[in-house]
Amino acid sequence: MTLRRLGFLSAALLTTAALTACTAETTKADDPKPVTTEPASTNPSGAPGGAPDGSGVPLAEAIKKIPVAAEKRTGYERDSFRHWVDEDGDGCSTRQEVLLAEAVKAPEQGARCALTGGSWRSYYDEVEVTDARKLDIDHMVPLAEAWDSGAYDWTPERREAYANDLSAERSLVAVTAKTNRSKADKDPSAWMPPSDSAACTYLVDWTATKLRWGLTADEAEQEALLERAEPCTDSVVQYEPAP
Numbered sequence: 001m002t003l004r005r006l007g008f009l010s011a012a013l014l015t016t017a018a019l020t021a022c023t024a025e026t027t028k029a030d031d032p033k034p035v036t037t038e039p040a041s042t043n044p045s046g047a048p049g050g051a052p053d054g055s056g057v058p059l060a061e062a063i064k065k066i067p068v069a070a071e072k073r074t075g076y077e078r079d080s081f082r083h084w085v086d087e088d089g090d091g092c093s094t095r096q097e098v099l100l101a102e103a104v105k106a107p108e109q110g111a112r113c114a115l116t117g118g119s120w121r122s123y124y125d126e127v128e129v130t131d132a133r134k135l136d137i138d139h140m141v142p143l144a145e146a147w148d149s150g151a152y153d154w155t156p157e158r159r160e161a162y163a164n165d166l167s168a169e170r171s172l173v174a175v176t177a178k179t180n181r182s183k184a185d186k187d188p189s190a191w192m193p194p195s196d197s198a199a200c201t202y203l204v205d206w207t208a209t210k211l212r213w214g215l216t217a218d219e220a221e222q223e224a225l226l227e228r229a230e231p232c233t234d235s236v237v238q239y240e241p242a243p
Contacts, residue, residue: 056236059200062207063225069216071148080156081143083163094164094172095137102174107132123201124179124193136180138173139163140209144185149215161242168212168240170205187217189224200232208239 057065084093092100092113099107099115107118120129129135139146143163151159165171183191193202203225210217217225229235 056238059229059235062237066217076147081163082160122175124175126195135174136177138180142185187221189220200235208237212239
């Protein structure tokens with residue numbers, strides 16, 4: 001059983017609180033994959049770690065910790081990131097591990113980790129899904145965006161680790177295929193979840209993933225992150241640098 005699966009219950013509670021508390025104004029291709037209200041707040045996302053004392057970093061401050069640099073798309077191929085591996089050898093791929101961890105109602109697990117039944121809630125659009133085949137596993141920071149932001153200089157092993165990151169609950173999320181494919185490889189300057197209540201959580205998760213993996217942001221991305229984070233006054237980012 002993965003660390004992600006063990007830690008998911010507390011993460012789910014935190015994420016639920018975040019989705020309830022946070023409303024905000026919401027204005028590149030990867031995995032086949034606004035209404036303005038009162039300024040809102042959110043609790044930390046499920047990403048582990050944070051400040052040295054574990055208290056987390058205020059969202060705007062965390063965004064400013066992401067190094068600003070131009071993106072480099074040259075040489076990108078999706079196959080550069082080997083993903084959906086069975087890292088712990090239990091018969092379940094990374095995709096299946098995420099589905100098991102994020103199920104609201106646990107599915108039945110058959111041979112070769114085939115999943116039937118169960119239910120999930122896609123936080124991007126607040127849709128309940130009862131068929132795992134209708135879910136995509138979204139890389140919070142899409143593979144192409146990760147490449148552009150520094151992964152072009154990584155070893156194949158590190159890119160594989162990134163693409164299968166089960167140690168941070170929000171690096172990979174189960175969402176409706178429709179929203180994942182609408183997002184494609186776009187950063188928050190070009191795409192935000194359709195549900196306003198997901199905005200603060202999404203910004204926290206995006207920022208935590210960039211910091212966890214030492215990725216950069218271009219100027220337009222940083223500007224958009226800071227602007228969209230303004231209503232998220234109580235949001236904090238928790239992260240643990242990837243090995």
